[in-house]
Amino acid sequence: MRLWITLTFVLLTGTATATELVINYKSWISDNDRQHVETWLNHGMNAAERTLGELKQPALTATIEPILFASEPVPWGSVQRGRLDSLNLHVKRFTPSRILVKDWTIYHEIAHLYHPLLAHSDFWIAEGLATYLQNVIMLENSLFDINEFRARLTSGLNRGAKNTQLHNGGLSSVSENMWSLKAQQRVYWSGAAFFMEAELALKASLSPHTVRSLIAKFQQCCKSSHPSGLENSGRLFIAKLDKLSKTTIFSNLYASYKQRNDFPILSRAEIATLQPLR
């Protein structure tokens, strides 16, 4: 059995958030690295809450594993579901906070905390939402501008389309076997396209809502009582987004997306009109 040194620190994050951040380190970390990690985690929480509203859990534990050799500042992250959801993040040692804050991983993982745990067949919704929202959070917090936002979405959609040529089953069944099929790009970016289409449809219907404002509402009203990890968790989550937006946009898209064998096409003109912060 591997023995970890676990050092726990409790940080009260800035005034923008009421969530207490608790940091566990799975191995020794220098004082200097620890300061950079703490600055980065605080920034990540504040950035996510600025975009998606208050996270309705009293404490968030982030377990940090410092890594010596990695090709990226944050080579791996995941969410651990429980009574209180928590984060696991691998961090390359000696990385200053100004580099860490530019990495997308933390925004993606915190975005997952705003939706319920979904069944494997609906992973495309979970991963698509986190992938879309990570870019919305980074845009709103000036980590890049609207041109970079659209460029990142465009290149992601291109990767998804390419990956779909290798995996042409229905999206729900490919999602269930995403890891063994190596179909992550299709699953993540089909889901991101779903939320981009929803964003465009909300705007076209003159709705006052955006995807991020609906997710913020869901967090406040509904996430803590929503069925977690069940077969119908995804369908009920989609139904709730319809109810909150007073539309049928999400369930109509859901009905067509879950069965689809192809990759959704969004035109350059559509991507150019995406306004996630309006």
Ligand SMILES: [Zn+2]
């Ligand atoms: Zn994810």
